[in-house]
Amino acid sequence: MTIVDILRSSPDPTMDRCFRFFPCLADPGRRSSLCLKLVLVTIHVVYLVILFLFDGDLIEKTKKEPWYTALYLLLFGVTLIQYFATSISSPGYALDAMRAVNERNAIYRQTSETSNQSASSRNGSFIVTVEGNQTERNVSGSKATAWSKLVADLYSGSSISRTWTCTYCNVEQPPRAKHCHDCDKCVLQFDHHCVWLGNCIGQGNHCLFWWYLCEETALCLWTGVLYISYLKAHITLVWWKDAIMILLLITLAISLIFLLLLLLFHSYLILTNQTTYELVRRRRITYLRGLPERVHPFSKGVCRNVYNFCCLRSSIYNSLEPIPSPEEIKEKSRPYSCLAVVTCRCC
Numbered sequence: 001m002t003i004v005d006i007l008r009s010s011p012d013p014t015m016d017r018c019f020r021f022f023p024c025l026a027d028p029g030r031r032s033s034l035c036l037k038l039v040l041v042t043i044h045v046v047y048l049v050i051l052f053l054f055d056g057d058l059i060e061k062t063k064k065e066p067w068y069t070a071l072y073l074l075l076f077g078v079t080l081i082q083y084f085a086t087s088i089s090s091p092g093y094a095l096d097a098m099r100a101v102n103e104r105n106a107i108y109r110q111t112s113e114t115s116n117q118s119a120s121s122r123n124g125s126f127i128v129t130v131e132g133n134q135t136e137r138n139v140s141g142s143k144a145t146a147w148s149k150l151v152a153d154l155y156s157g158s159s160i161s162r163t164w165t166c167t168y169c170n171v172e173q174p175p176r177a178k179h180c181h182d183c184d185k186c187v188l189q190f191d192h193h194c195v196w197l198g199n200c201i202g203q204g205n206h207c208l209f210w211w212y213l214c215e216e217t218a219l220c221l222w223t224g225v226l227y228i229s230y231l232k233a234h235i236t237l238v239w240w241k242d243a244i245m246i247l248l249l250i251t252l253a254i255s256l257i258f259l260l261l262l263l264l265f266h267s268y269l270i271l272t273n274q275t276t277y278e279l280v281r282r283r284r285i286t287y288l289r290g291l292p293e294r295v296h297p298f299s300k301g302v303c304r305n306v307y308n309f310c311c312l313r314s315s316i317y318n319s320l321e322p323i324p325s326p327e328e329i330k331e332k333s334r335p336y337s338c339l340a341v342v343t344c345r346c347c
């Protein structure tokens with residue numbers, strides 16, 4: 001054992017006390033995620049504070065037209081709230097979906113059994129008494145079957161005849177789900193694991209993520225406009241103020257380009273009903289391998305894709321998508337003719 005190892009393993013009383021008050025800090029992953037969140041909030045606050053400290057004209061404008069600054073501050077607040085809402089939102093874990101499906105099935109079975117028993121007693125026929133343990137066994141047995149059956153149904157129409165069980169969480173994965181090694185859970189319609197948010201982006205929060213990108217892009221753009229107006233009016237007056245403002249503006253411009261590209265990319269994914277993971281790893285994913293590049297097997301047309309993305313994600317049954325049959329893939333592979341364009345086949 002080296003000295004470094006001994007130092008690392010030796011308990012630090014201050015850190016121990018800190019971890020006791022804030023248990024979330026004991027996990028290095030959550031610690032780095034909290035640090036990144038703190039950095040992001042600090043960057044936002046620095047841009048805002050410097051703008052109001054340096055730009056006297058903006059203060060004057062606020063006095064004359066308070067709604068303008070109020071709107072900007074509203075966007076600032078909404079963007080940060082959206083950021084935190086997305087970072088704590090559930091991306092839709094396969095394990096939670098499995099529990100929900102099984103519980104619903106168990107309740108349904110219990111209800112139908114109760115109604116059958118009361119019907120039998122009304123008819124004066126034989127009444128079956130079920131022991132507590134036996135009921136539990138039956139329910140748990142039916143739990144496994146309900147999810148397995150649902151997942152098997154999603155694969156049934158395709159040429160892929162088997163279901164996939166995650167080797168890490170031992171959950172049968174529906175199509176488009178993937179295990180995230182950062183979250184250590186299987187995520188439905190896995191898109192990517194966002195380091196800045198410290199959260200996975202999947203079926204449950206892709207819509208929130210897209211809105212966050214929109215708001216962050218708008219905030220960046222507006223802040224850029226305010227910085228440019230300051231520089232236009234005050235450049236060459238105080239050199240160090242100009243230097244700070246130009247440096248911040250350059251960083252802002254780089255962030256804006258990145259955000260705009262990300263927003264466009266995710267909008268394209270939504271319109272074609274794809275995920276980042278499916279687009280990047282297309283050749284490695286079994287249900288996508290061998291398909292022509294322009295064929296998006298889960299796409300139901302632009303309008304339907306947008307509607308499903310915005311409105312149907314909250315329901316497990318509506319959002320779990322089956323793998324299309326070979327006939328459907330063949331239909332989607334048909335080249336676009338003039339007639340297809342006129343009849344809005346892509347919509």
Ligand SMILES: [Zn+2]
Binds near residue numbers: 178
């Ligand atoms: Zn898993």
Ligand SMILES: [Zn+2]
Binds near residue numbers: 192
């Ligand atoms: Zn993750």
